[in-house]
Amino acid sequence: MRSLTRLLAVLPRKLDADLVRETRLSATDYFVLVHVSEAPDRRMRMTDLAGGAAMSMSGISRVVDRLQKIGLVERERSPDDGRGWDAVLTGAGLQELQDAWVAHLASARAHVFDHLGEVDLDSVADAFERIADPERPSE
Amino acid sequence: MRSLTRLLAVLPRKLDADLVRETRLSATDYFVLVHVSEAPDRRMRMTDLAGGAAMSMSGISRVVDRLQKIGLVERERSPDDGRGWDAVLTGAGLQELQDAWVAHLASARAHVFDHLGEVDLDSVADAFERIADPERPSE
DNA sequence: ACATGTTAGTTGCTTGAGCAAGCACCAACT
DNA sequence: AGTTGGTGCTTGCTCAAGCAACTAACATGT
Known part of the structure; x- marks a missing residue:
């Protein structure tokens, strides 16, 4: 537990620092872009984005x-709901996201995977998902 | 990796929220107090505290x-260095820390350990420590 | 159709944390 | 002793994020 709390304090800063140094995106920016890029048509409702990125609407x-x-993104009215806005990834956004992806992957490898040792990745990943979203047992 | 990043976003907020609800301490406050309480004489230099809690001096x-x-703490001049200040845990601080400890333990159990499943705790804890402090291979 | 309630998103305010500049003290050389 | 450089801590400023209050648009019942 001790080691976990320290990890929670230290690791986000390292990953974020790397990303900021290599690109002009923060970790938050990056993860939001990732979510948008994976949605159909590279567009996503603000609310869904908030859920996906585990952030508040504001x-x-x-x-x-x-x-x-x-x-990197545009705002467009949601086609089916006049209140809603979609964040839509632009071409420049996609390009910049791909660059960031490369940088982030290298950073993650250096900081995390190179230190894992004999850990069983699958079971740990499962556990993490259960911890982060306990109400959704294993969808 | 995906699951790890989500964990890094979600878990700290959950633990912090629990602690704030049950006590008047934030997670940061709590961890700082834990460090002070474990130091000899329950006193600790600010700089060491910063290192221990993975925070900046400011x-x-x-x-x-x-x-x-x-x-919950007092500031006292460091005996051996006129620039230094020790944070010293007070009686009230110790009391309140113990209460928080109980609450935090329950929270950690509910959020984390109950979801671990078949994870090998020791190897994971080792890995986490290496990730958080890579320069200190295994002191 | 209209009034009421509900939902999507933005904005004002506050809080917590970091960086950089500053101040006080130590250390080392002359 | 005096000066010069380095260290420990605090303070001003900035920025990111959340909550609460607000606006705009849908939905439902009459």
């Missing part, structure tokens, strides 16, 4: 502000 | 401000 709203300002 | 300085304001 948080997402401001992240999308930033990303829009630097041209 | 961060620690403000946490100790808070804790001092509510009477």
Whole structure:
């Protein structure tokens, strides 16, 4: 437990620092972009985005502000609901996300996977998912 | 990896929320107090505290401000170095820390350990320590 | 059709944390 | 002793994120 709490404090900062150094994206920006990029048509409702990125609506709203300002996403009215907005990944956004993906993968490898040792990845990943989303037992 | 990043986003908030609900301490406050309580004489230099809690000096300085304001620690001049300050746990601090410890343990059990399944705790803890402090291979 | 309630998203305010600049003290050389 | 450089801690500023309050649009009952 002790080691877990330390991990929770240290690792996010390392990953974020690497990403910020290599790209102009924060870890938050990056994960939001990843979610958008994986949605059909590379577009996603703000609310779903908030759920996916485990952030509040206001948080997402401001992240999308930033990303829009630097041209990586656009806001478009939701076709089926006049209140809703979709965040839509632009070409530049896709390009920049791919670059960031490379950087992030290298960083993750260096900080995490190189230290794993004899850990059983599958069972740990399962456990992590249960911890993060306990109400959804194993969908 | 995906599951790990989600864990890093979600778990700290859960643990912190539980602690804040049950006590008047944030997770940061709690971990700082734990470190102080484990030091000899329940006193610890600010710098060491910063290292232990994986925070910046300015961060620690403000946490100790808070804790001092509510009477859980005192600041005392370091005996051997006129620049240094020790954070010293008070009786009230010890008491309140113990209460928080109980709450935190229950919370950790509910959120984490109940979901672990067939994970080998020892190897995972080792791996986490290596990830958090890679320069200290296994002290 | 209209009034009421509910949901999607944004904005004002506050809080917590880091960086950089500053201050106080130590250490080492002359 | 005096100066010069390095260390320990605090403080001003900035930024990211959440909550609460608000607006706009849907949905439902009459």
